[in-house]
Amino acid sequence: MFEKVLVANRGEIAVRVMRACEELGIDTVAVYSDADKHSGHVRYADEAYNVGPARAADSYLDQEAIVDAAKQADADAIHPGYGFLAENAEFAALVEDTEGVTWVGPSSDAMQQLGEKTHARKTMRDADVPIVPGTTDPAESVEEVHEFGDEYGYPVAIKAEGGGGGRGMKIVRGPEEAEEQLESAQREGEAYFDNANVYLERYLENPRHIEVQIIADHDGNVRHLGERDCSLQRRHQKVVEEGPSPALTDDLREEIGEAARRGAEAAGYYNAGTFEFLVEEDPEREDGELLDTGTDFYFLEVNTRIQVEHTVTEELTGIDIVKYQIRVAAGEQLDFAQDDVELEGHAIEFRINAENAADDFAPATGGTLETYDPPGGIGVRMDDALRQGDELVTDYDSMVAKLIVHASDREECLARSERALAEYDVEGIPTIIPFHRLMLTDETFVTGKHTTKYLDQDLDEERVADAQEKWGSDAAASDADEDVVERDFTVEVNGKRFEVNLEERGAASLATNAGDGGGERPTPAGGESESETVVEGEGETVESEMQGTILSVEVEEGDEVDAGDVLVVLEAMKMENDVVASRGGTVTQVAVDPEDSVDMGDVLVVID
Incomplete structure (x- = not known):
């Protein structure tokens, strides 16, 4: 077994992996960007290393920096979590080629074959798995x-x-x-x-999103752990996942599961993975009627990593998937047969995103967790990395936690979920908890007839606004005791993180450099620090409404534009956002270039 695992990720999934390591007696190493130096996954790890600036491309996506951190820490394995480099076959190959370090995941060859969708479709077609x-x-x-x-x-x-x-x-x-x-x-x-x-x-018109969890070892033993229904989505992003699916018969469930196992065997796949399918919903299906064999289902893709919603399967089966990932990577065989896998009861996962569902799920642009009091009790699981007083990091994904509820059947699970969500107290940042509470009163969801298009096409936005007003909370002002001054100082030696905490009572606030510690980058050559954009052109400024990265600039100085024309494409929270002109005129200044990072309020374009 490994002695020390580096987790090449952040937030709740990093903590989830570290907890599995701790139970296996393995030390853990965190990596973090400048933006994450005080984040929960850094607090939890045994060691932590700074790998670069806030921008993901310069930190969490910097392959060499991640591997260098593993070498510095003498880690003998790297677990990628999900997102970032988790499905990057090139990174997996780099780890595989690094002496003394094991990749916790499928082989880079399998990732190449199944991670790229055209290769995966060919493999599934040859394995007699239906494809769209x-x-x-x-x-x-x-x-x-x-x-x-x-x-x-x-x-x-x-x-x-x-x-x-x-x-x-x-x-x-x-x-x-x-x-x-x-x-x-x-x-x-x-x-x-x-x-x-x-x-x-x-493009299917009425699809349900059904996925099958796979775990396989290096000796060709492949097991499927049942399916999850991930049909409740907004803009193709999952918000609620559950299992078993409320729409499938046992026969159709087994047919889809066996198709997934067949595909994994054909690809020579090992470690954890998820085979995703689209199942054609019947719009005329009556209450209580289920989709049976003969229903069309199609292979969608393989996720060659652990999934956000792996927790649902863990609650249903009692199998710790992350531990098995680590054991398989260490060369151990699976110690259970397919017939040993049984699904007990019903489980639902609610993604707790820092978003305002009433504002088209707009991500929060900042805030502090003035109150953070998650629910508990029988059948309630929290996966998070937060604590009260944390500042929200907005440079990455908007999901801050996951609430997972398990019960004897779906009816009890829905009732238990209502109780748990009502107990969940968050103040200081917006979350989609009010939206989740609304869904538990929504007839289409409660009866299990929702498709992947339901939220975007059919849900009444006024109901979402009403839920936000009823159950949401405003960002709270800080009630910190002015007589107590606390500072967490971060010191880095050769890239390794050390922390010092200082508390003074009755003292004035300490003057510190921006960024709070030794991990910050020096000022640019010439000694000038970064400053706000100087507006040289005359006219109306178009400013960024969120933090993000410029993907493309669609205009040049001197261009004539009309209201509604796209000026800049901004990536934020993994979504493309078109920044459009609110009025017509002439572009007198373009203040950004592709790949620039911008903050909320930064000037992008000036129009006269």
Whole structure:
């Protein structure tokens, strides 16, 4: 077994992996960016190393920095969690080639074969796993999109090969949209996954999202651990996951599970993974009627890593998937047979995102957890890395915690969920807890008839606004005792983190440099520190409404624009956001370039 594992991630999933390591007697190493130096996963680890600035590309996505941290810490394994480099076959290969360090995951070859969607579709087709009608080679031109739409009809889905969770996916509803959406999908693929290749699929009108958890060892033993229903999504991002699916018969459930196991065997897959499928919902299905064998289902993709919603399967089966990931990576065999896997009761996971559901799920732009009091009691599990008083880090994903509820059946699980969500007290930042409480009163969700399009197309936005007003809370002002001054000082020696805490009572606030510690980068050459953009052009300034990264600049100085024209494409919280002109005029200044990081309020463009 390993002695020390570096977790190449942050937040709740990093803490989740560290807890599994602790129970296995393994020491843990955290990595963190400048933005995360006081985050929960850093507090939890035995050691922590700074790997770069806040921007993910310069820290959590810096492959060499992660491996260097593992070497400095003498870690003998790296666990990637999910997101960031978790599905990057190049990074997996780098770890595999690093002497004395083991990759906790599938082989880089399997990740290459199944992580890129066109390769995965070919593998599944050869294994007799149904696939959605679409291309098995990358699409490179607008003409190919037009030809596909002519053959299969619109809408057409354009998907990034390395994508997942809706990122890198664009919907073309007519030939006139093909060029714009193709370029956008390619751009997202390049920005998020370092892979601009895309493929085409028929876009299903009434799909349910059903996924199967797989665990396999190096000796060819493959087990599926049942399915999860992840159909409640907004903009293709999951918000609630549950298992077993409330819509499937046992026979259809087993048919889909065996298809997943067959696909894993054909790919020579080992470690944990998730095989995702789309199941055609029957809009005419009566209450109590279930989807049975003969229902169309199609392979969607393989996630070659642990999933956010792995917790649902753990509650149903009693199997610690993360521990098995580590054991398999250490060369151990699975110690249970397929017939030993039984699903007990019902489980639901609620993603606790720092978002305002009443404002189109807009992510929070900052805040402090003035109150953080999560629920407890029988059947309630919390996966988080937060504590009261933490400042919200907005540089990355908006999910801050997960609430998982388990009960004897779905009816009891829904009731227990209502109780747990009502107990969940968060003040200082917005969350989607009010939205979750609304869903537990929503007839379509309660009866299990929702599809992946339900939230975006059918849910009444006024109901969401009412829920936010009823159960939401405003950001609270700090009630900190002015007579007590506390400072956490961070000192780094050769990149390794050490912390010193100082508390003074009745003292004035301590003057400190911005950034709070030795991990900050020096000022630029010439001794000048960063400053606000100087507005040189005359006219109205267009400012950023959120922190993010500039993906593209669509205008130049001197361009004439109309109201509604796209000026800049901004990536924030893993979503592309078009910044548009509110009025027509002439562009007198462009203050940003592609790949620039911007904060809320930064000037992007000036229009006269």
